[in-house]
Amino acid sequence: MSPLEEHYRFVLRLLPAAYRQEWEDDMVAAFLDSMDTGDPETTAYLTDYGRPSLSEVASIVSLAVRLRLGGADAPPRSYAWGQAVRLATLMAMLAHAVMVTASIAVTLWLSGKIAWLPAPALEWPLSLPSNIWHTAWSLAGYAWLPAYVALVxxxxxxxxxxxxxxxxxxxxxxxxxxxxxxxxxSVSPWAMRFIDVVLLLAMAAFHHGAPPVPRRPWLLALPIGIFLVPVPLFTIQATRPALRLLDWPGLFCAVVTVTMVVHLVGRVSSRSSRTLPWSLALTLLAVTALALRTATLPDYSNQAQRTTLATIASVEVIAVLAVGVPLAVLAIRALRRLPPIPAVARRPTTPT
Structure with missing residues (x-):
């Protein structure tokens, strides 16, 4: 086996094992044929020192995403994972859209534009951008709202x-x-940026073979989410300073925990085949919430209320684990009952 073929077969490991068993040799043969330049010396050099091009690797990655996160025509397990990733991505995007939309109301409150709310305390200062460039830079965070709408x-x-x-x-x-x-x-901003990058990559699950997103419920979820979470939260925090100890990772843990409890209650009366993608999606969000909460704990070391904050964070982690572990066990059991990916699968067309 030549070094070029070894490199290509290594990249093909991204594909499911059953799919590789059926199509790997054909794909390798087609790839090696495409690398034949007609010049024996050049071809021999590429065989010994060449590597798959970035476009070829990208096509294999795209194929792996479509196979592992399948659409309506995919095998049951692949479809369940695909729906889980799509649902988790939509819920995370919804959370971003809800929070940035609600932050407009908070800005109006801090600037005194909402007269019926109590005046903000001194520790809630409003820092306005100094010029047009800083204004545009600050408004970039609001891009999550049109991004969510575009995805839906x-x-x-x-x-x-x-x-x-x-x-x-x-x-x-x-x-x-x-x-x-x-x-x-601090670790917190970088941990959140990392989660955002993962969310950006997870949008690849909405490929051409994926079922369309039900528009009406997901669009209605935006105003409903605003009135259920951020508006009451900021209103309460405006009058109860003690509740300002709940940061974004803590709010994420709280919302995920409540959502999992509601799902577990509704799961009893629903068919597992329909609730499995939701169970997997909430499990993925629970893992994300735990990772974010754990990664941001070192930032408490320099806080004046570090003991209180650490205690609250511990309670948040315990709550997510107490609900998330049983949900994950139920989801894994239901997933194992589904038939696996068949050994023979139709090969999608990929560029070479």
Missing amino acids: LGHRRVAQAVALLAIVPPAITTAVEQAAGDVPL
């Missing part, structure tokens, strides 16, 4: 491009501020 409407590439606008500016701002010493070094 079926424009996945548009959603990814817009979401990228919401990720890059905060990352650059954090890097510049921490490098200049304007803000203390």
